[in-house]
Amino acid sequence: MVAGEASGDVLAGLLLEGLRARWPQLTAQGIGGPKMAAQGFDAWWPHDKLAVRGYVEVLGHFREIVGIRNQLTERLMRDKPDAFIGVDAPDFNLDLELKLRAAGVKTVHFISPSIWAWRGKRIEKIGKACDLVLCIFPFEPEIYAKRNINAVYVGHPLASQIPLEVPRAAARAALGIADAQTLVAILPGSRRSEIQYIAPRLFGAAVEMLRRQPGLRFVIPVVTGLRHVIEPLRKQFAPDAPIELLDGRSHDALAACDVALVASGTATLETALFKRPMVVVYAMHAISWQMGKRMHYQPWISLPNILLRDFAVPELLQRDASPQKIAAAAFKWLDDPAACEALRVRFEAIHRELRQDTAKLATDAIEAVLAS
Numbered sequence: 001m002v003a004g005e006a007s008g009d010v011l012a013g014l015l016l017e018g019l020r021a022r023w024p025q026l027t028a029q030g031i032g033g034p035k036m037a038a039q040g041f042d043a044w045w046p047h048d049k050l051a052v053r054g055y056v057e058v059l060g061h062f063r064e065i066v067g068i069r070n071q072l073t074e075r076l077m078r079d080k081p082d083a084f085i086g087v088d089a090p091d092f093n094l095d096l097e098l099k100l101r102a103a104g105v106k107t108v109h110f111i112s113p114s115i116w117a118w119r120g121k122r123i124e125k126i127g128k129a130c131d132l133v134l135c136i137f138p139f140e141p142e143i144y145a146k147r148n149i150n151a152v153y154v155g156h157p158l159a160s161q162i163p164l165e166v167p168r169a170a171a172r173a174a175l176g177i178a179d180a181q182t183l184v185a186i187l188p189g190s191r192r193s194e195i196q197y198i199a200p201r202l203f204g205a206a207v208e209m210l211r212r213q214p215g216l217r218f219v220i221p222v223v224t225g226l227r228h229v230i231e232p233l234r235k236q237f238a239p240d241a242p243i244e245l246l247d248g249r250s251h252d253a254l255a256a257c258d259v260a261l262v263a264s265g266t267a268t269l270e271t272a273l274f275k276r277p278m279v280v281v282y283a284m285h286a287i288s289w290q291m292g293k294r295m296h297y298q299p300w301i302s303l304p305n306i307l308l309r310d311f312a313v314p315e316l317l318q319r320d321a322s323p324q325k326i327a328a329a330a331f332k333w334l335d336d337p338a339a340c341e342a343l344r345v346r347f348e349a350i351h352r353e354l355r356q357d358t359a360k361l362a363t364d365a366i367e368a369v370l371a372s
Helices: 006-022 059-079 091-100 121-129 140-145 156-161 168-175 192-212 227-237 249-256 266-272 287-295 304-309 321-334 337-354 358-370
Strands: 027-031 041-047 083-087 106-110 132-134 151-153 183-187 216-222 243-248 259-263 276-280 315-317
Touching: 006 083, 006 106, 006 156, 006 266, 006 358, 041 059, 059 091, 083 091, 083 192, 083 358, 091 106, 091 121, 106 358, 121 140, 132 358, 140 151, 151 304, 151 358, 156 266, 156 337, 156 358, 168 249, 183 192, 183 249, 183 266, 192 227, 192 259, 192 276, 192 321, 216 227, 216 249, 227 243, 243 249, 249 266, 259 266, 259 315, 259 321, 266 276, 266 304, 266 337, 276 304, 304 337, 315 321, 321 337
Parallel strands: 027 041, 083 106, 106 132, 132 151, 183 216, 183 259, 216 243, 259 276, 276 315
Antiparallel strands: none
């Protein structure tokens, strides 16, 4: 297995739990993180080695990443596994899956790349590289069926992990947040490269919000191993703000908060599953942004908006992602409880649709591929 960042580690950990229930003697190895390790995974490299996003940003890590992939490929070609599961990270995993499948190894890709949003021609490569694509959104298998690619909808693992009824009171008590206190969750991303661009804007937004409402509190759930990246940025851009860094505990933060400032990515879907209003923010190197924008098919970039096909939550991107605009968008939610309740209803519908027995459905599909 290969999972290339914190969100992939979460998804892979949940999948591994289902695989172990089916095959108790399972051996799982490759690239992964702490959630996978908790399921007995043997990580030859840590997942954060691959946690880089953006065309320009990846250049500084290109030699190391290629070296890791070459070593991994050599090792897997020498000692062929029964199956290889690439978890997200398509730029890394699809090339690896192509070689392994050609050598007779069964290949599974979990989750489907967002070919419906951008880089749609990638479906041709997926068809050659994968024996099975595990899809987390219900509309995806139909896209693959048109190309005779084996794809199965398994729901989103987080939708089963996160309760339909959010334990808000318990989460606030666990974080020491009084009932009357307003809490803002800040989620600046899970990759070093994106944190460097996004966190300063979110810290600036916190400072702006405190100018208007001094009693606010802020929490940042920090991905394992990235505290040393976030802490200096907090001291630089919001030295006096009451911002608490939490080791992990993103679910406590999202369950407890009144509004979230979130980097676009899996965290936006987590926030939606916790039924919280949010402001979606993203920024990257200008050249990477222009290159990516040309290949994007939809007007939205955040998963909640894509699933609802509407600008249900604000998206502030690149130049628009200023501290002032982020703060103003957050206060729009805080000042309008009726809008927050309407959004909660829409997010609950998403949650119910994505809530499947993902581990069993995925394991059934993988078992069928191994038996074919």
